[in-house]
Amino acid sequence: MDIYQFLEKHGISYERFDHPPVFTCEESSRLCPPMPEYAAKTKNLFLRDKKGRRHFLVTVDEEKQVDVKALEEVLGVQKLSFASAHRLEEHLGLTPGAVTMLGVFNDMQQQRVEVIVDKAVWQAQAVRCHPLVNTSTLIIPHSGIERFFKETGHPVQVLDVPAKNSV
Numbered sequence: 001m002d003i004y005q006f007l008e009k010h011g012i013s014y015e016r017f018d019h020p021p022v023f024t025c026e027e028s029s030r031l032c033p034p035m036p037e038y039a040a041k042t043k044n045l046f047l048r049d050k051k052g053r054r055h056f057l058v059t060v061d062e063e064k065q066v067d068v069k070a071l072e073e074v075l076g077v078q079k080l081s082f083a084s085a086h087r088l089e090e091h092l093g094l095t096p097g098a099v100t101m102l103g104v105f106n107d108m109q110q111q112r113v114e115v116i117v118d119k120a121v122w123q124a125q126a127v128r129c130h131p132l133v134n135t136s137t138l139i140i141p142h143s144g145i146e147r148f149f150k151e152t153g154h155p156v157q158v159l160d161v162p163a164k165n166s167v
Contacts, residue, residue, distance in 0.1 A: 003105055003131045010151045012144040017137045023097035025062040032137060039139040040124035044099040046088050047071075050079035055091050059101045059127075060118040060161050070162035075116075093132070100130040101145070102138075104154045115154045118161040 007014060017035055022028040025043050041062040048055050054077060060066060072080045085096050091113055092099070093106035107113045121127060126141045140148070149156050 003102060006105060006151075007140075007144075007148070010147055012140060012147055014138040014140045014144065016131070017139070018135060019137065021097070021134050023134060028062075028137075035128060035137065035139060036126075038124075039126040039128045040121050041128050042101065042121055044101060044103075046083045046092065046094075046099050046103075047080045048083040048087060049077040050081075052083075052087070055083060055087065055113045056080070056116055057092070057099075057101065057103060057113050058116040058118075058161060059121055059129075061120050064118065064120075064161065065164040067162040067164045074159060074162060098130055098132060098134040100132060101127070102129050102132060102148065104149070104152050105132065107154070108152050111153055113154070115149060115156045116161065117156050117158055119158055122156070122158045 017032065019032045022032065042059050043062045045058040045066060046055070047058060056075070058066065068080050072078065088094050088096065088099065091107060092103035094103050104113055104115060124142065126139050127145055128137050128139055130136065131138050
């Protein structure tokens with residue numbers, strides 16, 4: 001089953017926008033077609049703890065600069081760092097540039113990835129996210145995102161993800 005079949009099977013509606021491959025939020029702003037403003041623009045971080053035993057998929061608004069050190073304290077873990085491309089492929093079946101909250105679709109059997117969503121994104125009417133590739137963006141309503149995580153078996157930790165202080 002692919003991601004679209006999964007969404008259809010579970011009655012999760014979406015709008016799809018195809019575009020050239022995008023690897024950064026800046027490229028997304030420049031290369032993606034106009035999309036409805038009510039949908040939160042997101043970015044995703046795939047992090048791991050010091051020993052590589054816990055993995056976190058963190059989704060925040062694209063403008064937020066995450067304070068990873070402060071997030072360590074909130075999550076009660078030591079030395080959070082970005083996971084390698086190898087771990088990204090192993091745990092979420094994704095490549096760099098295609099990290100998405102929908103990536104846990106590829107973690108349904110193992111349940112190894114913890115989902116963290118920033119409160120501002122969680123409260124949005126809808127979110128923009130890649131469908132496991134960076135050549136399309138889906139807009140999924142909040143109720144659909146909730147159903148998606150429920151159906152994949154991933155509880156969501158909704159947090160006010162700490163931001164770096166801008167100087």
